[in-house]
Amino acid sequence: DVSCCMRQMHLSLNLLQYLSGFGNEFSSEDPRCPGSLPEGQNNPQVCPYGLYAEQLSGSAFTCPRPTNKRSWLYRILPSVRHKPYTAMHCGNLTENWDEVEPDPNQLRWMPFTIPKSSEKKVDFVTGLHTLCGAGDTKSRNGIGIHMFTCNTSMVDRCFNNSDGDFLIVPQQGEILITTEFGKMMVEPNEICVIQQGMRFSVNVFGETRGYVLEVYGAHFELPDLGPIGANGLANPRDFLTPVAWYEDREVATGYTVINKYQGKLFSSQQVFSPFNVVAWHGNYTPYKYNLDNFMVINCVAFDHADPSIFTVLTAKSSRPGVAMADFVIFPPRWGVADHTFRPPYYHRNCMSEFMGLIKGHYEAKEEGFQPGGGTLHSTMTPHGPDRDCFEKSSTALLKPERVADGTMAFMFESSFSMAVTKWGLETCQRLDKSYYQCWEPLRKHFDPNWRPSKQ
Incomplete structure (x- = not known):
């Protein structure tokens, strides 16, 4: 079973204190390169295996320690090595909230149509459709709600959201998400969060549909429990984060990195896979959660x-x-x-x-x-x-x-x-x-x- 194997190979437990807001650190290295995590410091003069050190910051440098989000990635080539970004067609992904007149009515949509692969090949990015939203990505204050309907895996292209976090809710078909931190298989009745700035690619296994909640300017966290006490709702130990996995692969025809920036899409080309992170540590990671675990x-x-x-x-x-x-x-x-x-x-x-x-x-x-x-x-x-x-x-x-x-x-x-x-x-x-x-x-x-x- 593909999903079972992927879970065993690429998932590890415990976003325990990270999601609880205590800033706990997590680390992972690909077992093919033991000792690839530097010891004693984040950015040594020479990293193990000749890797490059790169920090991914999800908060301001000066945020209080409990809310400071960052991870160190140790990669074969740094992400800065790419051609200039150029604008690309956004399809039905938008931040234009003034396209039509406001409508205060109760609204209901029938199941959104999934394109047939025999008629048109649609991957996760081209299958994103903005349904509603508010606010502004430039001021980092707002949200967008999108549907994704797709039938084809992303090949030699990945997506990066510079505007905010994606909370992805698959409804039909499981999705295999490859991130810089490793892989996650996400099935219907599970959710995953890909935080701002993290590159990822989506593989599908047939006609696939789901929902996306995007937030600009804040990260998702567990709610306060108040009088409920220490236990209840979503327990931190049930959240999963990927195990490090890398590919050292050159792409002669070009690998496309798609960047959502200020509500628009841009693409750049590079000659290597962006999923070349051999090891990482920090408290800013993608994660998934099974809704059956909710108390x-x-x-x-x-x-x-x-x-x-x-x-x-x-x-x-x-x-x-x-x-x-x-x-x-x-x-x-x-x-x-x-x-x-x-x-x-x-x-x-x-x-x-x-x-x-x-x-x-x-x-x-x-x-x-x-x-x-x-x-x-x-x-x-x-x-x-x-x-x-x-x-x-x-x-x-x-x-x-x-x-x-x-x-x-x-x-x-x-x-x-x-x-x-x-x-x-x-x-x-x-x-x-x-x-x-x-x-x-x-x-x-x-x-x-x-x-x-x-x-």
Whole structure:
């Protein structure tokens, strides 16, 4: 089994204190070159094996120690050896939030179409489509939500995001991600984060689809647990980071490095593989996480808790308690609350909520919301369960029951008021214009003569 072998060969455990914000260091060297990590200092006059030392900084040099992010890479040739960057076609990847007029309506998209390989070869980069977002890469404050639909592996080309971090959520098809730090196999129901500036290439094994949350100006971290205590939600020990792996390969026809910079794409050519890092150490790495490992916290008395109890990762803003973006999941769990309407309540929110579905049927809308599709409920736009869900849950016998078995829905929640792109509203042709009709059958139950029954 390819994925099993790749996990055994190229993954190691423990982003323990790194994701907890304590700045713990990690290190790895390719076993083909034992002793390739320098001892005693980061940048010796001559590195072992004749390697070049290169630092990758994910924070300002003067950040406090707990938030200072950097890694040292020991590579065969430094990444500076490349031809000048030139502009390239961006396809449907954009940061233009003024393409179309704002739309405050509840929006739902049917599963996004994956191109057939027999018709058109599309890799991860050419298959990126911006759906919505807000903010500005130049001021390093904002987010973008993208879909990727592809059918072909990236060959002799890699991607580098100078604007921010990518949180990648595969929905259909596993992806093998080669990074400067090593390889990661990421399957549906897993996520990975490729942080700002890290070069990576994506191999696919057929028709592939997924979601991407991009944040500018902040890195993802574990949320504070507060009164929950020391344990719960995503446990640090369950995050995986790659084992060092290198290839010493020259590419006579040219290797293409694609750089996303200020919302645009640029490409440069070099004659060697960028994945030539023999060893590395630091606290700034790519990582992955299996959503099955999430320790669910839930109501055990009455009422319906806010979805923030399901936060896996957060990218904090400068305002305490307000996130640029949260990644929230709705995993299988037990519902036990008494005297309670258990599904999500009707709601208007100062945050923007984009939902996606990896598999199964979301309990609040079992029809229409499908895996590989999405919904956007914008700032202060009302939303909630459809009529069937409301009627069924209002009369249900409230006994302990399993919720969301076989399902994994998620939410990208943001304090930004997001604009939808022209591709999202028009070009993709997946917008469900009948979405609002799921609430049309809601009927009035009000009875002015109602009195509480006497016990």
